[in-house]
Amino acid sequence: MRHVAIIGSGPAGYYTAEACQKQIGDAVRIDIIDRLPVPYGLIRTGVAPDHQSIKGVSRRYESTALSGNVRFVGNVTVGRDVTIAELTLLYDAVVLATGAPADRPLGIPGDDLPGVIGSAAFVGWYNGHPDFAALGPALDGPGAVVVGAGNVALDVARILAKTGEEFVGSDIVGHALDALDTARHEIITILARRGPHQIAMTPKELGELGHLSRAAPRVDPADLPPQADDAGLDPGLRKSVAHLRAFAAAHQDRPIVIDFDFFAMPVAVEGDGRVERVIVERTAIDADGRVCGTGGTYAIPAALVVSCIGYRTPPIDGVPYDHGLGRFANDEGRVGGGLYAVGWARRGPTGTIGTNRPDGFMIAEHIAADTIDASGKPGGHGLDALLGTRGVQIVTFRDWQRIEAAEIAAARTGAPREKFTAIEAMLAARGGVA
Known part of the structure; x- marks a missing residue:
């Protein structure tokens, strides 16, 4: 035996x-x-x-x-x-x-401020993992920043945006459902270091964002490459980019905006004892396909930062x-x-x-x-x-x-x-x- x-x-x-x-x-x-x-x-x-x-x-x-x-x-x-x-x-x-x-750390100044959490912790919180049940994420607005260009980032943004009624049939735990029902964020920003052609977001998960009752996705048309360039993508990614193009063309008026911010890299998190803003640097992709900062920065107001950049x-x-x-x-x-x-x-x-x-x-x-x-x-x-x-x-x-x-x-x-x-x-x- x-x-x-x-x-x-x-x-x-x-x-x-x-x-x-x-x-x-x-x-x-x-x-x-x-x-x-x-x-x-x-x-x-x-x-x-x-x-x-x-x-x-x-x-x-x-x-x-x-x-x-x-x-x-x-x-x-x-x-x-x-x-x-x-x-x-x-x-x-x-x-x-x-x-x-285990979450990979953001590795930028201020990533240890209260209000910065990894996706494993946040997902564990709304899924009832004993290690994260007492997490208590900052949901008091005005904004939330989700760092990452994969399906986990989409999951986090979607969960933040849904109403209680939209969770019927799910097994989200009660403490998370109650907390999300009182959330005050109006803008959920998804930060992606690269562009639409480099995302790891699948069509099904992207498509779900277009059917939320109180939130609408927003994509800046200027971030999208020429549509003819989509022809060289694999079929799944081409469908995903098609969703992004549809989001860019739509103009839905909803209480919450899910803002896709491409070519954007967080370089610092700032706040007085807790997260208040994320400092973001514009990026570009060089001839070798590497991401590089352009030097131009701006601030995004936020009380919550969820890092979805990978696990260990x-x-x-x-x-x-x-x-x-x-x-x-x-x-x-x-x-x-x-x-x-x-x-x-x-x-x-x-x-x-x-x-x-x-x-x-x-x-x-x-x-x-x-x-x-x-x-x-x-x-x-x-x-x-x-x-x-x-x-x-x-x-x-x-x-x-x-x-x-x-x-x-x-x-x-x-x-x-x-x-x-x-x-x-x-x-x-x-x-x-x-």
Whole structure:
């Protein structure tokens, strides 16, 4: 019997478990370890709450979780409750599927002022992640600045702009819904260092901005390249730019403006004890495709700055780390000594949820090849014994189902659930002792 531990219960973790089942069959036992008492990682706390169709992929993971040779081991923090070195002694293969939950800093003067937050924190706040439930973002206006040119920036701007009625059917948590209902920002500025042809925004997410009830997107026609230049773009980007052209041609009068500010780079955040303005420098793209500042600056009034410029995988003691790329050092997923990395922990924060599936199958192939001569390590039984001596309460998948049932029972009208935002409440809902 081969024993595999997967650290992280998000898409990369569950796709890897599914792949190990298919590669090795009944001769494998898999423990999926997570520091939270609830599974699904990015699906639960990263995907926008008004994108419920995307969250539906969790049903596939549930099928894997309920199979006989896969176990969810929640409420276990690697590095505190058990070390990587201990796990490699207990399991034939240990897979790091921890994602990239840490924000990259803006790295400009004033980025530590109250009111400047990273997208992981802000998204975690409105999605009910226990680490960010008490964030309390500044929503008292007059403006909010969102830094970034990808879908996360669009998610943040859309969530800031929506009315309470537009969240019907979503699983946004109550504390965020209440706070957003009192928000006073009138202009949400999306800052992009490059131009419309260099965005990483997909057509679906851009198109959603054109259907908001109290907000309208605005694009300066002068920022758009000649329309003939769109012909050389890939089809997806061409559709995205078409949305931007439509926004530039429309003149909708709404209480909130979502202003796309292209060729704009934040160089400082200023304020007396809190964010009051963002200093922005105009940019240009040189002949080599690099962004360079032009020297011209201006100020955007804002109480809130959300940085959506990328993520990093936090280091773990004893695991080789690539600081330049913000991920674990690995060779096609092999870290060394029975240790592997998958998903964003392996690649860095690139690709979609679905990208993790072939990634998981690649790692499963490595594990199948590397563990043919597995020597009878104790696996989950050994982990249970070790954690028992340390007083750690394991949360099983059946426990999670009781937590989920309690969340569904507590849902407000029109919502699929009301998430618990504190670990203690989760443990109480499953019948444990906090």
